[in-house]
Amino acid sequence: MTVSYSFMTSLPSYYNADENGAWAVNDGQANNFSSFSMQQSQAAIQALNLWQEVSGLTFVEDKSGNGQIRFGNAFNTIKATGWAQQPGDNRGGDVWLDKGDSRTDNPTQETYGFQTLIHEIGHALGLKHPFKDIDDTNDSPILTGAENSYQYTNMAYDYHPDMPNVEPRNPLLYDIAAIQYLYGANMSTRTGNDTYTWGVKSDGSSEFFGSDENFISAIWDAGGIDTIDASKQTLNSVIDLQPGHFSSIGNGTDNLALAFAVDKAGKSIDYNSLDKPDKIINLIENATSGSGDDQIKGNLANNVLNGGDGNDTLYGKQGDDTLDGGLGVDSAFGGEGNDIYYVDSFNDAVTENSSEGNDTVNSFITYALSDNIENLTLIGNRALNGIGNSLDNLIFGNNSNNNLSGADGNDTLYGGDDNDKLIGGTSADTLDGGNGNDTASYFNSTGGVTVNLSTGITTGGDASGDVLKSIEYLEGSEFGDILISDSQNNYLWGMGGDDTLIAGVGNDIIDGGFGNDSMLGGKDNDTYYLGGQFSTVSTMFHSYLDLIPSTQSSIECVGCNLIFELIRVGE
Incomplete structure (x- = not known):
């Protein structure tokens, strides 16, 4: 909707002169007309633009002086800095500033004079005060408290309850709602x-x-x-x-x-x-x-x-x-x-x-997921740990050494770069070590595990249903485990229990840990750590063995030339 405006250059004819040659504005409340100064005109245009920004109105200047909204100055006898007529008769849309109030001389934004222009233009567009006017015969809505203040509307008289003497800079919350109700x-x-x-x-x-x-x-x-x-x-x-x-x-x-x-x-x-x-x-x-x-x-x-x-x-x-x-x-x-x-x-x-x-925490620190958070990503260059919760977690390491633990749930752990330890926990988990020499650990398992890096078979205890990718090291449980390497240089650590550790192609390290373990060597140069009193080492291929045995451990070579070096513990 287009609304025209003008700056009065003379008193419009629809205002009546009295017997002394003065003229009446708004029922005799003002006299001594003068046109807006350049500063006042610029401020009025700025105020109109602020109303235009929020409404379906477009304001266009009518230089003939016949605009629907007209601006002028006069002396006011009722102590009002400004006054305006609502749309209706010939005087509807007229906006006046009081010549006797110096605050209207240069009404820049966030001054009382500028707020007066916003207020009076609001009247010219059809807005009323939030309180009941003396001459208001209609049952208009009445606002009280903070709603009847500059916190909510320029059409109020009272300052914001917590900000006295601060003038609004543009149409406020209720002003925008009202003008959009009228004009879109x-x-x-x-x-x-x-x-x-x-x-x-x-x-x-x-x-x-x-x-x-x-x-x-x-x-x-x-x-x-x-x-x-x-x-x-x-x-x-x-x-x-x-x-x-x-x-x-x-x-x-x-x-x-x-x-x-x-x-x-x-x-x-x-x-x-x-x-x-x-x-x-x-x-x-x-x-x-x-x-x-x-x-x-x-x-x-x-x-x-x-x-x-x-x-x-x-x-x-x-x-x-x-x-x-x-x-x-x-x-x-x-x-x-x-x-x-x-x-x-x-x-x-x-x-x-x-x-x-489905929510994610990106952490610069070692972090354990709180309840109802599904995913965790460790960021930065520091060696950090990440711990999941009972949900199906997705946990990413950073480019340093990380310990990632899924806890309960069907978790997916990505180690990323460097050497990481991945602990899936209970349920069927996916452990992807990424780059580096990475470990799949089952030391918390409540039963023995069988993990074959070559075939991908994972059964027993916490290993049941697990999928392992880019894993070089295996860490068993406190029970009897079966750990089998692949063609890489693997590290198999049985930890507790009577374990069976089987090396494959590659230079593997076989560490039985505690318990009476059986270790079967593969091709290439393997290193064995014998921890149990009755641990055994067997090899089917020509192999070079470094042994750290315990008392009564046995070494067997079947159909091969065995070369070994006995390394005493402590030397």
Whole structure:
């Protein structure tokens, strides 16, 4: 809808002169007309543009002076800085500023004079006060408390309850809702990937798009992947990305509102009734806070929430969210969706409820997954350990030496680079060592295991159903195990129990551990460690053996020339 505006150059004829030659404006409340100055005209255009940004209105100047909204100055006898007529008769849409109030001389943004223009233009467009006017004969809605203040609407007279003497910089939460109800929403405002940012001046006050004062504002954003950036703040911030909710940034409390949600046709919609973001406009997706102890709340979208320094609390809400508390002791609650967490402190807390998606922790430290978290990735270059939980976990190591433990569940462990130890735990697990010399360990098994690296057969105890890939070393249990190597240079360690260890092709190391073990050598040069009192070593091939025997251990060579070196323990 197009609305024209003009700057009066003379008194319109529909205003009546009195017997003294003065003229009456708004029933005799003003006189001595004058045109807007250049500064006032520029401020009025800026205020109109702010209303245009949030509504379906387009304002066009009518230089003939016959615009639907007309601006002028006059002396006011009722102590009002400005006044305006609502749409209706000839005077409807006229906006006046008081010549007797110097605050209207240069009404720059975030001053009382500029807020007066926003307020009076609101009247010219059909908005009323949130309180009952003396001459209001209709049963208009009445707002009380904070809702009847600059926290919610420019149409109020009272300051924000926690921010006296701070003027709003643009139409506020209820202003946007009301104007969009009347004229629809502007679906072209900031449809790119926008960042709303604040700095901090030397006096500690906030900077918002060039302002050096505390601010009260509301955001209407019609599209894109957008960010609230309070990373330069040193005070505690609260950032709430839910439409119709308030954030607290800088010295302010509930001083930034996000406009209520509308659908793609620009019509108001109940945000709380939605479960997906694709039906909604005016979602801010991402938020970054500063060095204070901050709180960030997400929304339906796939949010990226960064806490920065400080002890922060992050709430992902719905959507597939990424939550990074940054430095400090942080708490993160992903909510519904497949969420990703970043952890850098042993005191960081990650909380997920049951059936809230498939979630991942990326950890810079040794980390054990808390309940209801499915996946873990170790990041960085340090040697770290990763521990799963009772779920079917997916655990990735980094490029250093890692110990990965799946615990219960059907887990998949990827060692990555370097030399890793993989402990699948109970149930059928997949152990993939990746690069390096990697170990599949069953030392926690409640029964003996059979693991054949050559055929892939895994049975017994915790090994039942396991799939092993890129595994060079095997570590048995405290029970009687059967461990069989493949064509690589393997290390077989029986640990406790009476084990059977069978070497294959390659230079293998066979360590029986405790118990009376049977060790069968293969081709190439194998090394045996005999721990049990009655351990035996047999070989079917020409082989070079290094032996560390115990008392009464026996060595047998069947059909071969055996060369061995006896290495006494302790030498």
